[in-house]
Amino acid sequence: MKHEGVTVMAGADFRVVSKRLPKVDGRSIVLGEARYTKDFAGEDALFAKIVRSPHAHARLKKIDRTEALAVPGVELVLTHEDVPRIPFTTAGQNYPEPSPYDTFMLDSKVRFVGDRVAVVVARDRLTAERAARLVRVEYEILPAVYDPEAAMREGAPVIHDEPDATGIHEASRNIAASIYAEVGDVDAELGKADFVFEHTYFSQYEQQVPMEPHVTYAYLDESGRLVIITATQVPFHVRRIVARVNDVPISRVRVIKPRIGGAFGVKQEVILEDLCGHIALRTGKPVLMELSREEEFYGTRPRHPMKLTCRTGVMKDGTITANEMRVIANTGSYGSHGLTVPSNTGSKSLPLYRARAMRYVAEAVYTNLPVAGAFRGYGAPQGYFAMECHMDEVAREMGMDPLEFKRRNLVRAGDVDPIAVKLGEGKEGFEREIRTCGIEECIRLAGGAVGGKEPPGAGSGAGPFTRTRRGVGFALCMHGTGIPGDDMAGATVKVNEDGSFNLLIGATDLGTGSDTILGQMAAEVLGVSLDDVVVYSSDTDFTPFDVGAYASSTTYVSGTAVVRAAEKVREKLRLVAADLAGVAAESLVFEGGKFRTPDGRSLDIRDVALKSFYGESKQQISETASFLNLDCPPPFGACFAEVEVDLDTGMVRVTDIASAVDVGRAINPDLVEGQIVGSVAMGIGYALTEEMLFSAEGRMLNASLLDYKIASSLDLPDIKAFIVETVEPSGPFGVKSVGEVGMDPIAPAIANAVFNATGVRLRELPMTPERVLAALREAGL
Amino acid sequence: MKEIEITLKVNGEDFRVEVDPRTSLLRLLRERLGLTGTRQGCGRGDCGSCTVLVDDRPVLSCIMFAFQADGKSVTTIEGVAKGDRLSRLQELFVERGAIQCGYCTPAMILVGESLLRRNPSPTREEIRRAISGVLCRCTGYEKIVDAIEEASTEEGRR
Numbered sequence: 001m002k003h004e005g006v007t008v009m010a011g012a013d014f015r016v017v018s019k020r021l022p023k024v025d026g027r028s029i030v031l032g033e034a035r036y037t038k039d040f041a042g043e044d045a046l047f048a049k050i051v052r053s054p055h056a057h058a059r060l061k062k063i064d065r066t067e068a069l070a071v072p073g074v075e076l077v078l079t080h081e082d083v084p085r086i087p088f089t090t091a092g093q094n095y096p097e098p099s100p101y102d103t104f105m106l107d108s109k110v111r112f113v114g115d116r117v118a119v120v121v122a123r124d125r126l127t128a129e130r131a132a133r134l135v136r137v138e139y140e141i142l143p144a145v146y147d148p149e150a151a152m153r154e155g156a157p158v159i160h161d162e163p164d165a166t167g168i169h170e171a172s173r174n175i176a177a178s179i180y181a182e183v184g185d186v187d188a189e190l191g192k193a194d195f196v197f198e199h200t201y202f203s204q205y206e207q208q209v210p211m212e213p214h215v216t217y218a219y220l221d222e223s224g225r226l227v228i229i230t231a232t233q234v235p236f237h238v239r240r241i242v243a244r245v246n247d248v249p250i251s252r253v254r255v256i257k258p259r260i261g262g263a264f265g266v267k268q269e270v271i272l273e274d275l276c277g278h279i280a281l282r283t284g285k286p287v288l289m290e291l292s293r294e295e296e297f298y299g300t301r302p303r304h305p306m307k308l309t310c311r312t313g314v315m316k317d318g319t320i321t322a323n324e325m326r327v328i329a330n331t332g333s334y335g336s337h338g339l340t341v342p343s344n345t346g347s348k349s350l351p352l353y354r355a356r357a358m359r360y361v362a363e364a365v366y367t368n369l370p371v372a373g374a375f376r377g378y379g380a381p382q383g384y385f386a387m388e389c390h391m392d393e394v395a396r397e398m399g400m401d402p403l404e405f406k407r408r409n410l411v412r413a414g415d416v417d418p419i420a421v422k423l424g425e426g427k428e429g430f431e432r433e434i435r436t437c438g439i440e441e442c443i444r445l446a447g448g449a450v451g452g453k454e455p456p457g458a459g460s461g462a463g464p465f466t467r468t469r470r471g472v473g474f475a476l477c478m479h480g481t482g483i484p485g486d487d488m489a490g491a492t493v494k495v496n497e498d499g500s501f502n503l504l505i506g507a508t509d510l511g512t513g514s515d516t517i518l519g520q521m522a523a524e525v526l527g528v529s530l531d532d533v534v535v536y537s538s539d540t541d542f543t544p545f546d547v548g549a550y551a552s553s554t555t556y557v558s559g560t561a562v563v564r565a566a567e568k569v570r571e572k573l574r575l576v577a578a579d580l581a582g583v584a585a586e587s588l589v590f591e592g593g594k595f596r597t598p599d600g601r602s603l604d605i606r607d608v609a610l611k612s613f614y615g616e617s618k619q620q621i622s623e624t625a626s627f628l629n630l631d632c633p634p635p636f637g638a639c640f641a642e643v644e645v646d647l648d649t650g651m652v653r654v655t656d657i658a659s660a661v662d663v664g665r666a667i668n669p670d671l672v673e674g675q676i677v678g679s680v681a682m683g684i685g686y687a688l689t690e691e692m693l694f695s696a697e698g699r700m701l702n703a704s705l706l707d708y709k710i711a712s713s714l715d716l717p718d719i720k721a722f723i724v725e726t727v728e729p730s731g732p733f734g735v736k737s738v739g740e741v742g743m744d745p746i747a748p749a750i751a752n753a754v755f756n757a758t759g760v761r762l763r764e765l766p767m768t769p770e771r772v773l774a775a776l777r778e779a780g781l
Numbered sequence: 782m783k784e785i786e787i788t789l790k791v792n793g794e795d796f797r798v799e800v801d802p803r804t805s806l807l808r809l810l811r812e813r814l815g816l817t818g819t820r821q822g823c824g825r826g827d828c829g830s831c832t833v834l835v836d837d838r839p840v841l842s843c844i845m846f847a848f849q850a851d852g853k854s855v856t857t858i859e860g861v862a863k864g865d866r867l868s869r870l871q872e873l874f875v876e877r878g879a880i881q882c883g884y885c886t887p888a889m890i891l892v893g894e895s896l897l898r899r900n901p902s903p904t905r906e907e908i909r910r911a912i913s914g915v916l917c918r919c920t921g922y923e924k925i926v927d928a929i930e931e932a933s934t935e936e937g938r939r
Binding site for chain 2: 020022023025026027029030031032033034035036038039043208209210211212213259260261262263264292293510511512513670671673674677678679680681682704705706710711712713714716718719721
């Protein structure tokens with residue numbers, strides 16, 4: 001990576017934050033010593049294998065487990081007859097979750113190919129897998145529906161006809177959730193506009209593909225408490241949900257997240273913990289559950305496919321008067337995140353452009369396909385694919401330069417997000433003022449780094465046997481930082497005798513580096529080095545509550561809690577120092593890890609720490625603080641992409657790409673760049689290759705990493721990442737967020753580049769050679 | 782099934798073990814020898830997370846039978862550092878932010894070490910080709926390529 005591209009707009013004199021420090025878990029990872037969930041399971045662990053439905057929609061008439069139980073080494077086979085029937089949602093959200101309670105640990109009905117039918121528990125994986133094939137199930141096959149619009153029509157099969165589900169918007173029409181939000185009078189503003197433009201876009205099922213598939217290990221400790229070690233983004237939500245569905249008190253459950261092998265939203269879900277915990281409680285024995293890669297594809301929670309229609313009123317001078325987005329989201333067979341993902345599609349993408357009136361209408365619809373859920377961007381990448389292609393189309397149809405058109409209407413610092421209050425997560429939202437906005441700098445940096453070498457539409461100069469066209473496109477975006485009113489994080493800082501500190505945080509490091517950057521923040525406040533902060537996270541017995549890692553919240557929300565706790569500890573140490581120096585506490589100046597007296601003496605924080613334990617007034621200084629987030633400052637981004645389109649094969653290759661993100665302050669620029677570049681790589685897959693395909697009977701056809709194509713090192717050009725720093729006044733050290741925003745503009749930038757190259761508009765993701773070729777042929781190219 | 786006795790070297794140490802002929806090298810390493818630094822990501826040779834070196838060449842340990850390693854020398858991530866001292870490539874992975882979740886990191890480092898032994902000054906394209914069998918979902922590969930390139934530049938200067 002070419003670091004000369006990284007621009008820091010606002011500097012400040014920090015010792016630990018804003019520094020490219022190595023990750024605190026880096027050494028253990030390169031040594032192979034870092035422990036992931038599976039590494040905790042001993043030889044005595046039972047293995048539990050889920051028996052999955054071969055049918056998209058069916059009732060279980062009879063289950064015969066005799067043969068399975070006869071296999072030597074099989075401990076038990078559980079079906080819906082054996083487990084508590086408590087409706088819940090697998091979505092790891094605040095209680096009470098805004099997702100419908102339409103899921104059961106095991107049910108008498110299956111709703112997609114791959115749904116849970118039963119679970120076989122055996123002494124090892126091979127035995128469990130063999131026995132799982134011997135569970136004989138008699139199904140009453142029901143008609144199935146795979147298209148969300150068909151599912152809403154009269155006479156469509158009703159997927160959730162169970163009487164005990166709650167929170168479903170309209171079960172009889174398969175509508176899991178419905179959203180309507182309007183500011184101003186959209187119809188009147190559209191009527192007054194000189195032009196009205198409307199375009200419709202389609203997005204696909206995309207899988208997160210963490211390199212570590214879901215894995216959970218559960219056992220009972222010496223006192224009979226349930227301990228769950230699990231690859232999760234939300235240990236505290238897992239504890240609460242597992243306790244509830246197993247009808248045990250929260251106090252009897254401990255959840256630990258060790259190192260985890262990637263998450264991207266798919267681990268913000270209870271995929272295995274409910275059942276794994278149940279088996280451990282039932283048998284008293286340690287149990288391991290681990291999904292195969294194939295199960296990881298259809299048995300988890302991919303990105304919601306959507307149909308998105310944008311309608312915009314524009315005056316002759318290019319001013320937008322009204323902006324509307326209508327969405328039909330396919331939530332699959334259960335409604336996990338069914339309300340909140342589509343709500344985020346609108347709330348993240350609509351405010352990017354000023355308009356006197358805005359409207360967002362969405363329906364999340366059940367189908368007999370895999371369950372959709374949280375995936376990096378949380379609905380926003382779909383929204384931005386539509387919005388940023390639509391705006392490109394609008395500009396071109398008006399004969400304007402797309403960048404000039406967008407700039408004329410872009411949100412600016414000082415604006416108040418007009419739709420934030422109307423479009424909260426299933427309830428009234430919070431007012432959101434845009435205090436910092438670095439989008440112009442993002443445009444300048446990313447735009448200056450890509451293309452411009454050849455005119456659009458030019459060939460690449462390839463030989464006589466290839467016909468290619470080259471083009472450049474771009475897209476802009478804004479995202480959010482946490483969920484206002486919901487996100488709460490706690491942090492504890494404890495003093496040790498040598499002036500080191502334990503930092504205990506509920507926050508969940510997914511590989512993103514949050515353990516490191518939260519440690520950096522604590523070290524900065526306490527005036528010590530990162531090595532002096534011992535970070536321990538994500539253990540419900542030993543760390544304070546944190547909602548977990550989602551909604552791009554950790555740096556901002558958990559970071560604020562860390563800074564507050566560290567400040568409280570520093571002030572306690574100041575009192576000790578004042579006592580030792582015999583001066584008033586207010587007279588001490590804290591700088592560089594030292595308290596300085598007015599007469600020039602200096603007390604090192606290490607000595608003060610030691611004296612706090614062994615001086616005259618002995619005490620353990622340890623402080624906990626928590627932070628409730630009521631805001632959602634937006635990071636901004638711009639992506640510019642250059643593509644080469646092969647006119648004979650329809651193959652699109654990204655030849656150059658740059659992404660710039662206004663993140664607030666970058667606590668650790670290496671890790672921030674990692675998020676930006678990783679988002680580009682994932683976004684290129686979303687744009688060009690990644691799509692879960694299904695047979696006419698709803699069976700996934702490409703559930704392997706050979707058939708479902710994520711980018712390898714050969715599929716990507718060198719990716720240029722730019723950090724733009726603004727200083728967000730509400731964030732600790734001025735941070736906003738970076739985890740998801742980088743995902744938003746990639747697919748539309750590439751689609752706009754394809755148009756720039758060929759004059760052909762692709763409105764459906766992914767832009768596979770088949771789709772591109774068909775569009776090129778239709779255009780006569 | 783009848784077990785087969787094999788001898789192999791793992792990280793320089795000699796082992797004589799009896800294995801079920803159906804056992805993969807990955808399971809032998811993880812479950813019998815306790816070398817859990819090698820990760821399984823798919824179990825069918827698609828993702829590369831389980832890559833180890835056999836006679837200095839990268840192989841997918843999830844689809845190699847343990848008995849096929851009979852008489853061979855296996856290097857896992859646990860065998861890369863000299864005691865407490867990280868290899869230069871390990872250091873660079875840590876220092877240059879080439880790690881996110883770390884699940885593919887052992888495989889990436891082993892592939893990088895093997896490449897640098899065969900080709901001390903690879904181009905970025907050659908580095909990309911060498912690591913193309915190991916999938917990473919976090920990093921976009923940039924900083925991994927950077928780390929291997931930097932190690933090679935230093936190697937070249939020596």
